[in-house]
Amino acid sequence: xxxxxxxxxxxxxxxxxxxxxxxxxxxxxxxxxxxxxxxxxxxxxxxxxxxxxxxxxxxxxxxxxxxxxxxxxxxxxxxxxxxxxxxxxxxxxxxxxxxxxxxxxxxxxxxxxxxxxxxxxxxxxxxxxxxxxxxxxxxxxxxxxxxxxxxxxxxxxxxxxxxxxxxxxxxxxxxxxxxxxxxxxxxxxxxxxxxxxxxxxxxxxxxxxxxxxxxxxxxxxxxxxxxxxxxxxxxxxxxxxxxxxxxxxxxxxxxxxxxxxxxxxxxxxxxxxxxxxxxxxxxxxxxxxxxxxxxxxxxxxxxxxxxxxxxxxxxxxxxxxxxxxxxxxxxxxxxxxxxxxxxxxxxxxxx
Numbered sequence: 001x002x003x004x005x006x007x008x009x010x011x012x013x014x015x016x017x018x019x020x021x022x023x024x025x026x027x028x029x030x031x032x033x034x035x036x037x038x039x040x041x042x043x044x045x046x047x048x049x050x051x052x053x054x055x056x057x058x059x060x061x062x063x064x065x066x067x068x069x070x071x072x073x074x075x076x077x078x079x080x081x082x083x084x085x086x087x088x089x090x091x092x093x094x095x096x097x098x099x100x101x102x103x104x105x106x107x108x109x110x111x112x113x114x115x116x117x118x119x120x121x122x123x124x125x126x127x128x129x130x131x132x133x134x135x136x137x138x139x140x141x142x143x144x145x146x147x148x149x150x151x152x153x154x155x156x157x158x159x160x161x162x163x164x165x166x167x168x169x170x171x172x173x174x175x176x177x178x179x180x181x182x183x184x185x186x187x188x189x190x191x192x193x194x195x196x197x198x199x200x201x202x203x204x205x206x207x208x209x210x211x212x213x214x215x216x217x218x219x220x221x222x223x224x225x226x227x228x229x230x231x232x233x234x235x236x237x238x239x240x241x242x243x244x245x246x247x248x249x250x251x252x253x254x255x256x257x258x259x260x261x262x263x264x265x266x267x268x269x270x271x272x273x274x275x276x277x278x279x280x281x282x283x284x285x286x287x288x289x290x291x292x293x294x295x296x297x298x299x300x301x302x303x304x305x306x307x308x309x310x311x312x313x314x315x316x317x318x319x320x321x322x323x324x325x326x327x328x329x330x331x332x333x334x335x336x337x338x339x340x341x342x343x344x345x346x347x348x349x350x351x
Contacts, residue, residue: 027140027156027180033057034144034154036071041112041146049327050113052123054090055142056097056104066107067183072097074109083119091132106133110319114153116143121173124159141175142315156180175261179325210288 034343037053044051057069066079067094072093075086083165103269120141128139145153160171184192209217235241293328 022195024062025138025140025156025158025178026065027142027178028065028183029142029154029180029183030057030067030069031184033068033071034182036073036111037112037142037144038152039145040071040073044112049078050111050115052085052109052111054094054106055096055108055110055140056101057107058103059105059107059137060108065068066140068107068142069104070097070101070141078119083122085123094132106139108134108142110144112141112144112146114143114145114155116157116175118172120175121159124173124175125161128159140178142180154180154182155178245277259269 033055039053040053051073053071053073055068055071057067059066074090074093077084098104106127109123124139124141127133129135133139138160141157141159143155143157156178158178159175162172162174176180194206194208200205232241232247233251236243238255
């Protein structure tokens with residue numbers, strides 16, 4: 001679907017007013033948004049044919065590129081005759097999400113059914129309207145077929161209003177398919193591969209391996225891809241396989257990025273790197289041991305120093321007590337000596 005091309009033609013309706021742009025879009029879907037849609041579908045009632053929700057993400061300045069990053073469910077009731085959507089819930093959830101993620105905007109809505117009917121047109125016009133919709137940009141409609149025992153089929157559309165009058169165009173539109181792709185990073189890919197490995201297990205559980213296990217698995221995959229490419233090139237040279245110009249150009253661009261280094265030099269550089277890593281690890285352990293030893297010595301010095309200071313204080317208190325007792329005795333002795341001295345007789349004075 002990503003490699004397909006589409007021709008989009010839209011004719012403005014007379015009397016309807018300003019028309020939203022219907023330029024071709026490139027839609028990218030993040031895995032977390034797709035998981036939210038599938039989780040909503042699994043939690044639905046058995047009697048409910050499909051569930052719907054809101055899509056949020058980012059949009060380029062010209063509106064040609066849309067990145068769907070998040071999704072949340074919106075309650076709705078649908079019968080053969082009518083459809084009801086909880087608009088108040090949609091407005092409150094949208095306001096809360098925009099507060100938590102101010103960089104994201106409303107980009108469209110999703111449904112867990114590949115069917116497009118009149119109710120789909122009503123919901124599409126609601127999300128594409130103004131002022132709380134995606135206007136002047138078209139709303140992206142994502143359909144996800146979650147039929148059991150079948151692969152997950154996705155399709156993205158934008159809506160173009162049709163009708164001879166304004167009232168008629170409000171409840172009808174034409175859905176135009178646009179290209180899409182599931183976009184994920186290297187970290188997301190590791191998580192997706194781990195989750196997909198649980199499908200072959202009876203318990204539907206996957207064990208998280210160590211970093212060495214992950215490195216071993218990545219190396220094995222790289223070796224397997226190299227073997228496949230080597231076999232393909234050999235078959236093309238032997239005229240056993242049909243050559244592909246696009247694939248050959250891609251391989252040339254990929255190989256041109258790889259530096260031309262002698263295997264002996266690579267092995268030497270790898271061994272030097274291992275030695276550098278071991279030296280850094282040894283120095284880190286030595287510093288850690290030195291810090292631990294310094295902390296223990298400082299703690300021991302504080303403990304011993306506190307005991308000596310306590311002993312000196314007690315000795316000083318005892319000496320001070322003796323001095324005080326001696327001082328009292330001295331004063332008493334001087335007083336007794338004065339009392340024992342005899343007074344000299346004095347002659348009587350004549351009156």
